[in-house]
Amino acid sequence: MGSSILLANIGVPGIRNLKAYRASGGYSAVEKALREMTPAQVAQEVTRSGLRGRGGAGFPTGLKWSFLDRKTDKPRYLVCNADESEPGTFKDRFLMDKIPHLLIEGLILSSYALGVNNCYIYIRGEFKYLVGILEKAIREAHQNRFLGEKILGSDFSLNIFVHPGAGAYICGEETALLESLEGKRGNPRIKPPFPAFKGLYGCPTVVNNVETLATVGPIISMGGEEYAKIGKGKSTGTKLISACGNINNPGVYEIEMGLLLDDFIYSPAYCGGIAKGKKLKAVIPGGSSVPILPADLILRTLNGQKRLMTYESLAEGEFASGTMLGSGGFIVFDEDACIVRNTWNLTRFYRHESCGQCSPCREGTSWMENVLYRLEHGSGKLSDIDLLVRVAKNIEGNTICPLGDAAAWPVASAIRHFRHEFEEHVKNA
């Protein structure tokens, strides 16, 4: 299961620079596309590859691109979502830091496929150190005629701009990101209209994640069909997973989709098992917004099947016993971790990051934070546990953007699977 596509060359000395990137085959996908393929053929290869968005939702990338309004004579935009603020997720920053030209190459190919001449990388405000790295890579690409007017002598021209945000988690939500890119407060927009019709400056826009776009180069090099042979079922290719928490080897790993989840946790090639020889208690496998699962359910589904690292397998289970691959932020808890404290901590984050536009999210996140604070600090009541469940239910599905769900799911799933810990906090206070 050891497939390395995105990170295959990160050990090459100087790979951050265009010279070393070129020497290891970089930009050959752009040469191939511009000399031998039409934009529609590039898009078709992405569809054939089965690539699904790596930003969290796993939406098929080729299908998303097919929605882009091509009938209007307005300009079209591609926006790369490099906001990456989800607790537990730190794979996009790794990619941009180690091999920035892979992203630039993906942006050129994707812009060519979509008929885009101006592309933006919206990057989280705290990633100041990456802005310089990306801007240097863009400069080098211009100097070598991979960017600018009439790229490599073709009729295709492209500029890429790096735009740092001010450091708000909500600006990772695609419509809040577009507001912020336009210079406004990053409040999510009501959808429809979707960005494919009315996105940046009211023009047709595609928003994709860093990892999604960085994968387009390898897909064009190897062909969509070959890429689709990697992975399992509808979860094709490889996925970057950032692993953290109580494990022996925290870090960023590229896995082939379909890897056994317990191999990922226990193999020395990945997490290397639970730190200090402790037992596994629970995992949040896809960034802080996805449901937490206890050890027995994260390793096996209710049907006793071993779980795989795929979109489908992680979601399996009756009575809401599944979770999500999400953005690949894999957070591991050992037997000593306190679920109540962790849930309180995550809820503090969501309360702080709520933009405040909708009452269920604005009021509900502070309410949950207050109740969790008293449970964690010894002044909770048993009735608080059901109160939390009710508040979470009233947020879920009742808000403008998915941050509401993202705040509700950690609380609801923690109580569903670890109610006894919440009760013990009241009884032992």
Ligand SMILES: Cc1cc2nc3c(=O)[nH]c(=O)nc-3n(C[C@H](O)[C@H](O)[C@H](O)COP(=O)(O)O)c2cc1C
């Ligand atoms: C609160 C919130 C934060 C998000 N943060 C990010 C992020 O940092 N990076 C990202 O790619 N997608 C993020 N998303 C998902 C984006 O809205 C969007 O679905 C994604 O950029 C689409 O790219 P993809 O199709 O390549 O996955 C976030 C969504 C929500 C609701």
Ligand code: SF4
């Ligand atoms: S769900 Fe929360 S973050 Fe999203 S728009 Fe409503 S208040 Fe803002």
